[in-house]
Amino acid sequence: MITRRGCLGSAVAMAALIAAGPAFAEGSPFKMGLLVPGSVSEEGWNRIGFNALKGVEAELGAEVSYVELQQNPASFEKAFRDFASQGYNVILGHGFEFQDAALEVAPEYPDTVFLISSSYIFEGNVIGLNTDTSQPFYLMGVIAAKTGKKAGLVGGMEIPPIKEAFEGFTNGVRSVAPDFPVSEVYIGNFTDATATKEASLSLISQGADFVLPNASGATVGGFQAAAESGADVKTFSIFSDYTSVAPKNILGLYVADYARGVIRIVGDIRNGKKPTTNVEFGLKDADVMKFTYNDQAANPVTEDVRKYVDEVKGKIAAGEIKTRQK
Structure with missing residues (x-):
């Protein structure tokens, strides 16, 4: 079952080399969506993604929303398409399992950036955000x-x-x-x-x-x-x-503490810049x-x-x- 709620939280810390690109229109609402493989009420991985979204809302003033999903690739694609078709600028699929669905949907929405947690992908507008656990x-x-x-x-x-x-x-x-x-x-x-x-x-x-x-x-x-x-x-x-x-x-x-990095990356994307490679954090x-x-x-x-x-x-x-x- 899919549940949509407009909300938010703190989670994915990452930095990267960035390249200039077209900035989003001044005055237009900047929107970010989140897909999580379960419930954000649970402590642990899903809460981390939720908290990242919350940080983006609080610090960047973005309009945000999230979708809770079960392990179903078809529902992953639908959720990505729903967000992208509604003009969301950035969508974070919080987990490696979202990678294939993002690669399938992303070519249809070249102006949307698809971020994938726990992934090393870097292909077009699909960018992996990985912390080396x-x-x-x-x-x-x-x-x-x-x-x-x-x-x-x-x-x-x-x-x-x-x-x-x-x-x-x-x-x-x-x-x-x-x-x-x-x-x-x-x-x-x-x-x-x-x-x-x-x-x-x-x-x-x-x-x-x-x-x-x-x-x-x-x-x-x-x-x-x-x-x-x-x-x-x-x-x-x-x-x-x-x-x-x-x-x-x-x-x-x-x-x-993923939130710091997610805020940084999403802020760069909002300003017309995006990572030029997948991003990885470690003990350094x-x-x-x-x-x-x-x-x-x-x-x-x-x-x-x-x-x-x-x-x-x-x-x-x-x-x-x-x-x-x-």
Whole structure:
């Protein structure tokens, strides 16, 4: 089912080389639309996109609206066409799964810019906005190998952004302990929190004492599983703060403040400029990637491990450590 609401929020931070282009007509309303794969009421990925839209509305004075969608490519194309046909200047498809639909629709609307989160695409008026989550996940892998015995990863769907994040995690683990066991499973969707919980509990029953869910709106199930399994099971909050769900289990928090970059990019587009390539952020962008610790965890990350992680973080930011295959 498709739900449309006029609204807004804070999320996708990105910068890019820009090229001059025709500015939008002075006095004409500048309009931005957002497509999310689920509900913006959920903490996590969808809320990030909603918050980005909110930032564009508040800081750029844009007219904004959003559409909540299920995993249905035909509905993706329809939503893109609906926005573009109504004169929306920029449409953000918040997730890699929107890429193919944007490529299909974009040639019909050359004056509309189609932005795609978690994508490396750069084709005509379709531009990828990607934050390299393999980098903070690499740090989580280092922590897992330093503090645990076995890790379990629970993904929503096996798409590039999640695979890259898990690749970063595994590479982080291997940098510390090459034989450290890591299991990886996918639930096949981004909405079923119960499935995430059950998959996490299964991994825990198989000996995983560090479990990391990455399944958009369904992510919370992994933290519920950790909380129910005792304080010895560790995890890390991602994208949004889930600490209240598992306060004793969550060792820290990774948040990407996408809004700053989205505002910057959309502002450039409004002024007649647009990126000349796809855009990517990493740990070098401290205002975008925030990586903090939870001192109230039952087994908080020790100072010596934090010091080691800081050293690794600096090397990643400087380009000395590669967290994934490119």
